[in-house]
Amino acid sequence: MAETETMNMLQALNQALDLYMERDERAVILGEDVGHFGGVFRVTQGLQEKYGEERVFDTPLAEAGIAGMAIGMALGGLRPIVEIQFADFVFPAFDQIVSELAKYRYRCGAQYAPKVLIRMPYGGGIRGGHYHSQSPEAYFAHTPGLRVVAVSGPYEAKGLLLASLECDDPVIFLEPKRIYRSAKDEIPTDYYTLPLERARVVRKGEDATLVAWGAMLGICREAAARAEGEGYDVELIDLLSITPYDARTLVRSVERTGRMVVAHEAPVTAGFGAELAACVQAKAFASLEAPIERVCGFDTPFPYTLEEHYLPNAERILDALVRTIEY
Amino acid sequence: MAETETMNMLQALNQALDLYMERDERAVILGEDVGHFGGVFRVTQGLQEKYGEERVFDTPLAEAGIAGMAIGMALGGLRPIVEIQFADFVFPAFDQIVSELAKYRYRCGAQYAPKVLIRMPYGGGIRGGHYHSQSPEAYFAHTPGLRVVAVSGPYEAKGLLLASLECDDPVIFLEPKRIYRSAKDEIPTDYYTLPLERARVVRKGEDATLVAWGAMLGICREAAARAEGEGYDVELIDLLSITPYDARTLVRSVERTGRMVVAHEAPVTAGFGAELAACVQAKAFASLEAPIERVCGFDTPFPYTLEEHYLPNAERILDALVRTIEY
Amino acid sequence: GENPESARCRCRLRAVPTRGVIVSAPLSILNEDGSCAPEFARLISDEDLAAVLDAFVLNRVLDRRLQMLQRQGRLGFYMTSRGEEATILGVAMTLNADDPIFLSYRELGCLLWRRVPLALIFNQLIGNSQDLCRGRQMPVHYCYREWGIPSVSSPVGTQLPHATGFGYAARVRRTGQVAVAFCGEGTASQGDFHTALNFAGVFRTPSIFVIRNNGYAISTPESVQTAAKSLAARGEGYGVPGIQLDGNDLLAVVRTMREAVARARAGGGPTLIEAMTYRVGAHSTADDPSAYRTDEEAKEWERLDPFERLKRHGKWRGAWDDAREEAARAAWETRVTETLAQCEKHPPPPVESLFEDVLATPGAQLAEQRDEYLAWHRRRPREKFEVP
Amino acid sequence: GENPESARCRCRLRAVPTRGVIVSAPLSILNEDGSCAPEFARLISDEDLAAVLDAFVLNRVLDRRLQMLQRQGRLGFYMTSRGEEATILGVAMTLNADDPIFLSYRELGCLLWRRVPLALIFNQLIGNSQDLCRGRQMPVHYCYREWGIPSVSSPVGTQLPHATGFGYAARVRRTGQVAVAFCGEGTASQGDFHTALNFAGVFRTPSIFVIRNNGYAISTPESVQTAAKSLAARGEGYGVPGIQLDGNDLLAVVRTMREAVARARAGGGPTLIEAMTYRVGAHSTADDPSAYRTDEEAKEWERLDPFERLKRHGKWRGAWDDAREEAARAAWETRVTETLAQCEKHPPPPVESLFEDVLATPGAQLAEQRDEYLAWHRRRPREKFEVP
Numbered sequence A, B: 001m002a003e004t005e006t007m008n009m010l011q012a013l014n015q016a017l018d019l020y021m022e023r024d025e026r027a028v029i030l031g032e033d034v035g036h037f038g039g040v041f042r043v044t045q046g047l048q049e050k051y052g053e054e055r056v057f058d059t060p061l062a063e064a065g066i067a068g069m070a071i072g073m074a075l076g077g078l079r080p081i082v083e084i085q086f087a088d089f090v091f092p093a094f095d096q097i098v099s100e101l102a103k104y105r106y107r108c109g110a111q112y113a114p115k116v117l118i119r120m121p122y123g124g125g126i127r128g129g130h131y132h133s134q135s136p137e138a139y140f141a142h143t144p145g146l147r148v149v150a151v152s153g154p155y156e157a158k159g160l161l162l163a164s165l166e167c168d169d170p171v172i173f174l175e176p177k178r179i180y181r182s183a184k185d186e187i188p189t190d191y192y193t194l195p196l197e198r199a200r201v202v203r204k205g206e207d208a209t210l211v212a213w214g215a216m217l218g219i220c221r222e223a224a225a226r227a228e229g230e231g232y233d234v235e236l237i238d239l240l241s242i243t244p245y246d247a248r249t250l251v252r253s254v255e256r257t258g259r260m261v262v263a264h265e266a267p268v269t270a271g272f273g274a275e276l277a278a279c280v281q282a283k284a285f286a287s288l289e290a291p292i293e294r295v296c297g298f299d300t301p302f303p304y305t306l307e308e309h310y311l312p313n314a315e316r317i318l319d320a321l322v323r324t325i326e327y
Numbered sequence C, D: 001g002e003n004p005e006s007a008r009c010r011c012r013l014r015a016v017p018t019r020g021v022i023v024s025a026p027l028s029i030l031n032e033d034g035s036c037a038p039e040f041a042r043l044i045s046d047e048d049l050a051a052v053l054d055a056f057v058l059n060r061v062l063d064r065r066l067q068m069l070q071r072q073g074r075l076g077f078y079m080t081s082r083g084e085e086a087t088i089l090g091v092a093m094t095l096n097a098d099d100p101i102f103l104s105y106r107e108l109g110c111l112l113w114r115r116v117p118l119a120l121i122f123n124q125l126i127g128n129s130q131d132l133c134r135g136r137q138m139p140v141h142y143c144y145r146e147w148g149i150p151s152v153s154s155p156v157g158t159q160l161p162h163a164t165g166f167g168y169a170a171r172v173r174r175t176g177q178v179a180v181a182f183c184g185e186g187t188a189s190q191g192d193f194h195t196a197l198n199f200a201g202v203f204r205t206p207s208i209f210v211i212r213n214n215g216y217a218i219s220t221p222e223s224v225q226t227a228a229k230s231l232a233a234r235g236e237g238y239g240v241p242g243i244q245l246d247g248n249d250l251l252a253v254v255r256t257m258r259e260a261v262a263r264a265r266a267g268g269g270p271t272l273i274e275a276m277t278y279r280v281g282a283h284s285t286a287d288d289p290s291a292y293r294t295d296e297e298a299k300e301w302e303r304l305d306p307f308e309r310l311k312r313h314g315k316w317r318g319a320w321d322d323a324r325e326e327a328a329r330a331a332w333e334t335r336v337t338e339t340l341a342q343c344e345k346h347p348p349p350p351v352e353s354l355f356e357d358v359l360a361t362p363g364a365q366l367a368e369q370r371d372e373y374l375a376w377h378r379r380r381p382r383e384k385f386e387v388p
């Protein structure tokens, strides 16, 4: 039986990077302050000491340059692992990611297929205001040629980071910084992967399907638990792979429950919850007994002082569940 | 009775810019090749001659600089009108638009509210391949603090461009270049505006609601006409304002028809069609008699040779309409 | 001044190729003993000298007090500017009140020189109902339109092209304003630095770009930011005069800024200034520099402290003494204590404000979200949502 | 060479501050009569001289024929490189076959020098089933991995940091490769130029950046792109040697490139080269330059034609004559005619290919879209969808 250890998400991510760097010499890590300092969240701590400055290094302060250089490194035979210090700062690199990284394989008939993995801490809950809180998944989900993954705990973080590193596609890997330290799991210390494009049913239930990802999963777990207290049996699904996504698991669930609520932190309008609602209402139309509800961030920039009003909480999600079930 | 004249969309846009420049001396036009040359599509033709090089001028080749400079000009009391040569090239400016322009008013409590209008030719159908064909509306629609407008013909182009210039919010103004010349209307030569956030019912119908914007409207008109030939009475709605959008008109329509098909050129996944489907299934749930269908671009980069297979056409839209109505 | 200290202070200073008169400016003016060459002895008046020393005192009082407040959990976040005040105050004092200053985030001194009321600064840091920004941004993300301070924002470098555009507007509107933007040496690596400087050169806008080269971008040393001998040298590639100077020497900053401002107002176009200084404190209250630099290095720079150097100059001129400093400090400490007490009493912004100022008038979707949320919120007035 | 013509040719050439040995390179080598100083007389061998003149001939044949083809509606789009071939071919001939060249889009000559089969070039321009890029991009968006040509893409400048990164990979993997990237002077205004050069300087990557300063970005003259005296001067701001040279003088290009390549392979880091040349033709087949420039200007440059200048040199060396040129042209014309006829016979790519190569294996959503569409399409095999 494989060894396990209790870790928080930072340790799980750090271990995944370490294991991958060890087995794939093409892997290099670059980003702002990721070298000796180990990154502002310390996810890359100790890796420069172990793998040297050539494979783990600090860059100048320019996300466009980091992404552009990483694409060139991949074209040159390396497998760059990029850290964007906060997801909010990925936008200077948006052109390199959307116009180059996402389209490269397609436009050249797969003569080249630059593999770059871009990790970024994302999401609110740390009093970070506009620019240390955003959830940009929908922008990348609307960009064919990328895989977008969002993890919800140490076990998923390690298994999906390794799977994302192994896979030959560009991956946007979203890490919910709010629970970097708070989320703890007993996880295998060995190398293991979890399947991409596979959602996880976290809690079985019959009355309604609740879908979330990243840090919202914990909030939804709380909502589902409180729903149980009020006599409702909620099925909770962790999406994990945002795109391409596991519609099958969602549809199967809603075919049983007839109801769905999706929760995310990003602004509701044109957020990824809209895609899930559009998909499920089409594929499970006959089974739907209530409108699919979205409990999400509002259509405003991410606030500072009033953050707790902006972020969906268990209370609001519970209300939506009850409304849907009692519809 | 006001004078009218037959114009194509280029002429209508040019006239709207001319009329606005004349009445608002704060207005300045900047972009690549927009000066003496009048822009690669000639939308700004003649304006530098008329208003001088200080108010209509070419910039260096850097969209980030154009957007960033425009924001500064607006902070300094001007009302910049930016042309992005092709929507596909807006991504270097994405950070300035998403992080700065969209959030400026909110983050400073409206002490400053930089007004910048960004025009861009967008969409496929001109054999432009990956980078002269894309429809980026969903990226901007998911960004609170912006208004996103897409026009479908000369009449709407002039009236909504003037309304967008008058309004004090940042506006992303999308021009379907495919029909720049082909679309012709008899339109008033005087100054007039059309309301923002208002969709237009282009064709009344009882059997299904068809929603589109930009160049897809023409394709949908054809589909609706052919549906009529097959005995189906389709209501066609031109969304016009992408965000904020006129949910009321859509919902009212679907409450009557019980069915909806939305068509757009952008990739279907997390495209704006998802938002409309999510919104309408929630607000018109009780009236829905069939799943809402999306006929959109595929989840691939925009192709070159096989463009006509990628772009939704009347045939596919008609099939979706029939499927929905016969559901 | 050829003496060991300012020589040491200029350890990272190098002559750089520049264009225009500005090339004649010396890198440093202040001598170790506080004296300076006669031609600079009246560069700033005794009144201004006293005023800027007073601002220095307040700046340090604030950095100390606010950092403490953050440690006590009474502020969410804070960033000090200790060691860089000569650059920041020197720039501020050469401008007119209506010249916009586009801050990065580490230029509290500009607010102090412009007499932004302490209460308004504290209200922003706290993010309370009296904050002009309505509690929407993190601490130190200042905006004071009435005082010519556009909004700070976190993404570094975005402010640079704004200074180019504002300068263009000032010229077109004949307001005579000069737009100034600050950034750090790390931020000079961003694409926005390139477009801002290049556009400013092409359109000859009255814009001045000041790089605070304080040696670090969080943990990353300047040596990783660029292989260039100096960042001022970049001016050449934009047709913009570039000058590197001793950023811990207030007189050197004032001298060079005056020339740049004069040229800009006269239609002579933009200037790039690289002020060599040092980030004495941590990057922010979230940072611990001991992980990436030695105390010795910091100590070395403590000895080149811009405040000490300017005080010696004040004493040399007989315009300042320790008694004045003590009096000033005591006065400011009390003012700060009183004002903080007031500001901490203000409630957070009202929940409704969350939904305001996104657009001139809320769109249909947001209006609906607001109505639903406020109705829901009123039903649970006592409920306090805690964030995991 | 100090003579009126090359003097005129260098009208836009200026000495620029640079670092490293390269500063010693002359701006021009070829004299008006085709002669050159003895030390350069054997800079390239007679064989290479004949080969590059032959490539010149082919390049011009192709530009003429393909532009014609586009006018006849047999190609969707095309861009010529007439007048800039000395820069393009001169760069190509100094590299090893496995050194990647990141093209902007106007460097057909690099494909010709590397002997990319004409058929593969035509297949890309047509976008047919035999196109290695599977008909997915516009004409001139070349990619030939086997020949060390990564994919061209429309957004200008994105290729520049790729050359930095590839250079880094080459060094880490000890492949000895040098990565070269081209861009136009307009593209040097993009942020990607800044980050590419700055990162290359910091990491001392074996990368060479070649700016084709051909005077225009579509209708926009270089004077609107920058106020800098030269773009090569930007090297200084990145710690990268920068040199401006006569881009219509193949020997000057080869001389400077050889030094840059040698330094890069020796671990000496990157180089920035600004080749002064002129876009003799329209920007593209969609453009009409008469709207923004005078024929006189173009005429002036016709007289500085790089092909004529190199031919005179070939004759001066006795390595070339008109007969050879005529023979070469005739041969290429026939080859082009035959190959085109073949390539135009190929069908478009199969519809299924539309759904391939997005990811290594199609995701669930795309697979479903593919199956639905192909089923629908098969039901209507004869249907041809016309695009308004």
Ligand SMILES: Cc1ncc(C[n+]2csc(CCOP(=O)(O)OP(=O)(O)O)c2C)c(N)n1
Residues within 6 Å of the ligand: A032, A061, A063, A085, A089, A092, C106, C154, C155, C156, C183, C184, C185, C186, C187, C188, C212, C214, C216, C217, C218, C279, C283
């Ligand atoms: C686009 C962007 N990327 C990353 C960050 C995170 N960050 C905040 S400050 C900083 C360092 C800035 O260094 P410098 O420009 O030298 O200014 P200093 O802090 O030294 O005053 C970084 C990396 C950011 N705010 N914005």
Ligand SMILES: Cc1ncc(C[n+]2csc(CCOP(=O)(O)OP(=O)(O)O)c2C)c(N)n1
Residues within 6 Å of the ligand: B032, B061, B063, B085, B089, B092, D104, D106, D154, D155, D156, D183, D184, D185, D186, D187, D188, D212, D214, D216, D217, D218, D279, D283
């Ligand atoms: C990011 C981006 N913006 C705009 C364009 C449209 N465009 C294509 S080529 C071109 C001019 C390029 O000029 P230059 O860099 O000098 O190269 P040249 O065409 O002269 O070889 C422009 C503006 C583009 N392709 N990409």
Ligand SMILES: [Mg+2]
Residues within 6 Å of the ligand: C184, C185, C186, C212, C213, C214, C215, C216, C217, C218, C279
């Ligand atoms: Mg710094």
Ligand SMILES: [Mg+2]
Residues within 6 Å of the ligand: D184, D185, D186, D212, D213, D214, D215, D216, D217, D218, D279
């Ligand atoms: Mg050019």
